Amino acid sequence: MAVIPNIIFAVILFAAIFFFVRNVRKLIRNIRIGKDVDRSDNKPERFRKMARIALGQQKMVVRPVAGILHIIVYLGFIIINIEVLEIIIDGLFGTHRIFSFLGGFYAVLIGSFEVLALLVLVSVIVFWVRRNIIRLQRFRKPEMKGWPKNDGNFILYFEMILMVLFLVMNATDVSFQQMQAGNVVSGLIAPLFEGLPGSTLHIIERSAWWLHIVGILVFLNYLYYSKHLHILLAFPNTYFANLNPKGRMDNLEAVTKEVKLMMDPNADPFAAPAEGEESAPPEKFGVSDVADLNWVQLLNAYTCTECGRCTSECPASQTGKKLSPRKIMMDTRDRLEEVGKNIDNNGTFVEDNKSLLDNYITREELWACTSCNACVEACPVSIDPLSIILDMRRYLVMEQSAAPAELNNMMTNIENNGAPWPYNQMDRLNWKNE
Amino acid sequence: MKVPTMAEMMAEGKQPEVLFWVGCAGSFDDRAKKITKALVKLLDKANVEFAVLGTEESCTGDPAKRAGNEFLFQMQAVTNIEVLNAYEIKKIVTACPHCFNTLKNEYPSLGGSYEVMHHTQFLKSLLEEGRLSIEGGKFKGKRITYHDPCYLGRANGIYEAPRDLIRKLDVELVEMRKCKKAGLCCGAGGAQMFKEPEKGDKDVNVERTEQALETRADIIAAGCPFCNTMMTDGVKSKEKESEIAVMDVAELIANAEDL
Ligand code: SF4
Ligand code: SF4
Numbered sequence: 254m255a256v257i258p259n260i261i262f263a264v265i266l267f268a269a270i271f272f273f274v275r276n277v278r279k280l281i282r283n284i285r286i287g288k289d290v291d292r293s294d295n296k297p298e299r300f301r302k303m304a305r306i307a308l309g310q311q312k313m314v315v316r317p318v319a320g321i322l323h324i325i326v327y328l329g330f331i332i333i334n335i336e337v338l339e340i341i342i343d344g345l346f347g348t349h350r351i352f353s354f355l356g357g358f359y360a361v362l363i364g365s366f367e368v369l370a371l372l373v374l375v376s377v378i379v380f381w382v383r384r385n386i387i388r389l390q391r392f393r394k395p396e397m398k399g400w401p402k403n404d405g406n407f408i409l410y411f412e413m414i415l416m417v418l419f420l421v422m423n424a425t426d427v428s429f430q431q432m433q434a435g436n437v438v439s440g441l442i443a444p445l446f447e448g449l450p451g452s453t454l455h456i457i458e459r460s461a462w463w464l465h466i467v468g469i470l471v472f473l474n475y476l477y478y479s480k481h482l483h484i485l486l487a488f489p490n491t492y493f494a495n496l497n498p499k500g501r502m503d504n505l506e507a508v509t510k511e512v513k514l515m516m517d518p519n520a521d522p523f524a525a526p527a528e529g530e531e532s533a534p535p536e537k538f539g540v541s542d543v544a545d546l547n548w549v550q551l552l553n554a555y556t557c558t559e560c561g562r563c564t565s566e567c568p569a570s571q572t573g574k575k576l577s578p579r580k581i582m583m584d585t586r587d588r589l590e591e592v593g594k595n596i597d598n599n600g601t602f603v604e605d606n607k608s609l610l611d612n613y614i615t616r617e618e619l620w621a622c623t624s625c626n627a628c629v630e631a632c633p634v635s636i637d638p639l640s641i642i643l644d645m646r647r648y649l650v651m652e653q654s655a656a657p658a659e660l661n662n663m664m665t666n667i668e669n670n671g672a673p674w675p676y677n678q679m680d681r682l683n684w685k686n687e
Numbered sequence: 688m689k690v691p692t693m694a695e696m697m698a699e700g701k702q703p704e705v706l707f708w709v710g711c712a713g714s715f716d717d718r719a720k721k722i723t724k725a726l727v728k729l730l731d732k733a734n735v736e737f738a739v740l741g742t743e744e745s746c747t748g749d750p751a752k753r754a755g756n757e758f759l760f761q762m763q764a765v766t767n768i769e770v771l772n773a774y775e776i777k778k779i780v781t782a783c784p785h786c787f788n789t790l791k792n793e794y795p796s797l798g799g800s801y802e803v804m805h806h807t808q809f810l811k812s813l814l815e816e817g818r819l820s821i822e823g824g825k826f827k828g829k830r831i832t833y834h835d836p837c838y839l840g841r842a843n844g845i846y847e848a849p850r851d852l853i854r855k856l857d858v859e860l861v862e863m864r865k866c867k868k869a870g871l872c873c874g875a876g877g878a879q880m881f882k883e884p885e886k887g888d889k890d891v892n893v894e895r896t897e898q899a900l901e902t903r904a905d906i907i908a909a910g911c912p913f914c915n916t917m918m919t920d921g922v923k924s925k926e927k928e929s930e931i932a933v934m935d936v937a938e939l940i941a942n943a944e945d946l
Contacts, residue, residue: 500842501792504764505757509797512761539755568872568895573888621885624753624877625837630868643877646755660754663881667759671745672711673881681709682741684720685690685727 255347262344262466269470276477280555283593287548292493299492302635307487312633316562319383322376326412329373330484333366333419340466350429360434367423367438374416381409391561394570396580401559404479411475415468422461425454486556487634493549494635499626502643507536539648542608543589546641553636554585563628563638569621576621578628578638584613585641610645619645620657690727692741693774703738705809706771708781708790711746712912718919719912725941726782726806732946733819737780743770747789754878761797764789768799778802780809782937784838784911785876791843805839807849807910807936814855823857824943831858831939832904834895834918835870836911849910849936856943863898871895873917880913896921900931907933 292299305311310327314320339352353359384392384405392405423429423439430436430443446454476482483490540546563578564570570577588609596602610616622642629637649655656664663673671678696703707730712719730737748763771779779801781787791803804812813819831853839845846867853860865871874884874891884890896918899907907922909915918933934942 498788498792498843500788500838502752504761504793504796508757508761512758512765515762516765538757566869568874568891569885569887571871572884572891572894574885575887576885617885620882621887622877623837623872623874623879623891625872626841627837627869627872630841643753643755646753647757648755650755651758656754656756657882659882660878663878664751664754664756664759667746667748667751667763671763672715673746673750674711674715676715678745679742681714681744682690682692682739684709684714684723685688687720 259345259347265467265470266341266344269473272474276474279593279597280477280482282596283589284548284551284555286544286589286592287546287551288544290547290549292549295496298496299494302494302496303488303492306633306635307491310633312631315631315633322379325369325372325376326380327484329369329376329416332369333373335362336366336419337466337469340462344466350426353429353432357434360432363423363429363435364437367420367436370416370419371438374413377409377412377416381406381413384409391565394561394564394577394579396577396583397559397561401480401583404481405559407475408479408481411468411472415465415472418461418465418468422458422465425458425461427451427454427458480557480559483556483558483634486552490552490556491635493552495549495637495640499629502640505538505647507538537648538651539646540641540644541610541648541652543585543592544602545648546585546644550585550637550641550644551589553638553641554582554589556634557582557586557636558634559583560633562631562633563636566627566631568623568625568627574618574621575615576618578642581614581618581638581641582636585609588613610648614645616649616655618642619649688724688727689731690741691738693738693743693776694741696738697774701736702775704736705778705780705804706774706776707737707739708779708783708786709739709744710781710783710786710912712916713782714744716912716916718916722782722912722915722935722937725935725938725946728941728946729810729813729819729937733813735813735818740770740774747786747794749785749789750878750881752789752793753876760793764794764797764799768794768797771799771801776801778804780804780806782806782910782912782935784836784842785913788838788842805843805845805848805910807839807852808845810937810940811848811851814852821852821855821940822944824945826906826939826943827857829858829906830861830902830904831856831906831908832861832863832899832902833866833908833910833936834863834873834899834914835867836909836914837870837872837876839910840870841868849908852936852940853908856939861902861904863902865898871898873911873914873921875913875917880916890921890924892917892921893924896925896927900925900927904931906939907931908936908939909933910936 310320310324313323339350342351343349383389420439420442423436424442425446430440476485537545543551559579561579567576567578592602595605619642624639624643626639629639666673666675670676693706709723713723745767746763747767748760751763752760779790784805787803787805790801810819814821833850833853835846850860871894872891873895899918907918909918915933915935922928922931922933
């Protein structure tokens with residue numbers, strides 16, 4: 254009967270992996286709803302960016318306090334996961350600390366895990382204080398009410414509990430404590446349990462062990478529903494990010510074709526379309542819903558950490574306008590999830606008479622943007638909220654002719670006089686004689 | 688003021704060293720026209736053979752594009768590219784970061800590839816080639832803060848050329864709390880210049896002006912005609928016109944020696 258725990262462990266582990274894989278596949282399917290965009294160029298540069306920004310956390314340290322704490326938690330996350338490997342092997346095969354044959358090296362390993370665990374614990378507590386007691390401005394915007402706020406805190410509680418469990422597990426492991434090697438932190442906690450009978454210690458140790466690993470597996474499956482997806486997606490997201498100068502806005506190809514046709518004196522606008530072109534529906538200009546966005550923009554939405562660095566640098570947001578680039582990303586993700594669920598339930602997308610525009614993102618938000626790129630620059634994981642804003646403006650103007658009246662005046666002026674003001678193009682050089 | 692057009696140059700069978708793209712603001716806005724003239728004086732002083740398109744120039748289409756009207760933008764672009772290519776233009780200098788960005792980044796894929804420089808980059812290259820000299824003159828010792836235009840700074844990574852020029856004036860260059868990559872917008876970009884701002888509790892240009900005032904500078908230096916307008920309005924709304932002036936980098940250099 255000694256194998257029963259191993260069987261239970263295997264079942265839990267494989268269930269966790271099963272659900273995780275299912276979520277990842279759903280994620281990929283949803284991202285694929287987006288339009289194609291080519292980001293296959295310049296691979297070395299892309300790898301460099303990913304290494305610097307995702308792995309190297311380059312943009313995090315722009316704000317040193319949060320940045321350094323974040324690096325600790327991130328390193329802790331990665332390094333302590335090496336320990337998870339041992340736990341999994343132990344769990345599956347009923348061994349105990351299988352790697353301990355490594356001797357001195359094992360001690361060094363566990364010792365550093367323990368130190369990191371303590372540092373993570375401290376950092377996470379500081380994070381919690383910043384969110385809930387100091388109440389930093391950027392965590393208090395309207396879009397941070399409800400789930401996003403709780404999500405942020407859940408994760409912190411999760412990490413606190415996991416770190417405590419890890420340390421307790423080590424502290425109550427009698428044979429490990431007797432080794433007197435590697436128990437740098439747990440050795441300090443161990444006296445708390447002194448005097449307890451060996452059997453009780455064993456029960457505490459086993460409970461901590463089980464809760465710790467089950468906690469990690471639950472965490473793995475919580476990711477999909479959380480802003481914490483960024484720990485995985487930060488990598489592809491920085492890799493596939495735009496490499497062009499930030500000022501370059503793409504030229505819509507569909508428009509180029511039409512403009513060329515209009516400008517070409519030999520073209521016959523009423524000519525029958527060439528063979529095979531007939532069935533192509535007229536292309537929709539701009540974006541009103543998630544399916545009009547490209548897949549990188551959708552990947553952006555899933556990657557967003559809701560940190561609000563974009564919003565706190567945004568001139569519109571800083572001056573009390575409704576626009577918040579973080580909200581643009583959160584709305585995009587929420588709508589994409591809604592569309593995904595619709596597909597789950599119906600097999601294919603069934604019109605729900607909703608769209609990203611108006612049901613999520615209002616026009617007032619879109620028109621408040623100055624296209625200053627501060628949000629793009631600030632984002633620690635290379636998200637581009639501006640591209641979504643501008644694509645949605647394209648829809649408003651080209652599909653709905655719904656620009657603010659003053660902008661329509663400006664555009665009429667450009668059309669008629671070649672300048673955004675009502676001056677005659679023939680007067681363009683008058684300044685030289687004034 | 689002697690400002691040759693491309694048409695005139697062509698008639699004489701000459702090709703200028705550089706085309707000066709004046710832009711809509713530089714052509715029509717009273718404040719921006721002064722910047723245009725300052726730049727012309729500097730080009731003359733450095734013996735740069737330049738020309739303008741004059742009445743053949745038309746809006747690059749930037750505000751239309753940022754407002755979402757890709758059609759109008761591309762119509763403008765294609766028209767301008769036709770003119771530029773017909774004159775076989777190779778190199779363009781402009782005092783407007785919006786024109787700069789559009790010409791440099793958005794025209795190539797529509798068939799218009801040129802070497803495009805912002806006037807601060809061009810002036811700096813003239814300085815380095817020894818064709819232009821800069822002296823402190825009447826600004827010597829003044830405190831100057833430089834406002835980064837979004838379309839020059841973040842959009843195209845140009846932070847140092849304007850600062851290098853300002854330093855040459857023997858002045859004290861002071862930075863605002865938010866500068867360079869973290870610079871705060873003046874509020875004009877993305878076609879905001881042409882509309883009333885959305886509801887909020889402050890105007891962006893006022894916020895930015897307050898940051899500039901914090902530096903206790905005598906002059907706010909700008910590199911964009913739209914930033915110039917926004918900052919000038921900001922200073923007015925704070926009633927600080929008597930304490931702080933807003934000037935383009937080209938004006939600073941030209942006025943330093945009373946050109
Ligand atoms: S580009 Fe638009 S959304 Fe982004 S920071 Fe600037 S104003 Fe805000
Ligand atoms: S877009 Fe980037 S900066 Fe903005 S909240 Fe998301 S992760 Fe943070």
